[in-house]
Amino acid sequence: MRIQFLKCHGSGNDFPLIDARALTLTEPEWAILARLLADRGGPVGGDGLLALVPGDDAHAFGMRMWNSDGSEAETCLNGLRCTARLGFDVLGLDAAQVKLKTSSASVARDPEIAPGVVTIRTLVGPNSTRAADVGLVGAPEAVIDARIEGLPNPRRFTAVAMPNPHLVTFVDAVDEDELVALGTWCEGRPALLPARGNVSFVEQRGPQSLFVRTFERGVGLTDSCGSAMAGSVLSAALTGRVPFGTPIEVFNRGGMVRGQAEADRRVMLSGNATFEGLFAIEADLAGGMLGTPVLIEDRPAERAAWRNAVAALR
CATH class of the missing domain: 3.10.310.10 (Diaminopimelate Epimerase; Chain A, domain 1)
Known part of the structure; x- marks a missing residue:
């Protein structure tokens, strides 16, 4: 054909x-x-x-x-x-x-x-912070800036469904080897996350600026993932790093988008x-x-x- x-x-x-x-x-x-x-x-x-x-x-x-x-x-x-x-x-x-x-x-x-x-x-959402919607099995009702028992990484994560599943953690500097190791573990359909999930390491580079690096479910390490950027914007607001309703510039290896999380957990992204x-x-x-x-x-x-x-x- x-x-x-x-x-x-x-x-x-x-x-x-x-x-x-x-x-x-x-x-x-x-x-x-x-x-x-x-x-x-x-x-x-x-x-x-x-x-x-x-x-x-x-x-x-x-x-x-x-x-x-x-x-x-x-x-x-x-x-x-x-x-x-x-x-x-x-x-x-x-x-x-x-x-x-x-x-x-x-x-x-x-x-x-x-x-x-x-x-x-x-403009997508409202998005969910229910652990069940993210696909986490045996986790608390919601995971916001918290360690996840059973995850082979001690960092504090925020779990959001955009509606696809995302685990977001804020770091001083992205360690790609660490990101790939965790993303690969999630790709193995572990009992904690049987439907797999996207994993993002996020650097906050200013009051209204984020840099996002993502291991994408079914793809691997990517230069850009739109739902991961949206999930990172929402996570920044949920954890008090950037107020709801505040415009954010979101950077990645592929370029930049404009983003904003609303109080009802909808997220706006504007980009090429x-x-x-x-x-x-x-x-x-x-x-x-x-x-x-x-x-x-x-x-x-x-x-x-x-x-x-x-x-x-x-």
């Missing part, structure tokens, strides 16, 4: 994005396609696969997202911005309510965070939704093979605008 996709990224979190409103695949076929397209050793590569899907009476459109291992995620906020932009473009909208796997989000076009950088605002190019590719799902991507439309101006934006941050 021949598939068209946009190669896109939000804060450096990159994906193939398919307009799947008229595409019918079985669930196993979607998982195969995600593993093929998001394979870093393959012809496309990405942190996962995004699909724009039909909405319903309450939603203009929907989004689905599969990790690079073929597992489906509840949400992906960097991917949501990209999917929302495509939805806006094909439907002629500037704002919408989007259906996610287990929740809903408000999205809208926003003023550019840098010249030439298309920017989308997302960059389209790098439109491609077509032949996919043999039964044989587990991809052809060579064919470039249909290049977007060099968007790539340059984002490179300039990132360079200005350094």
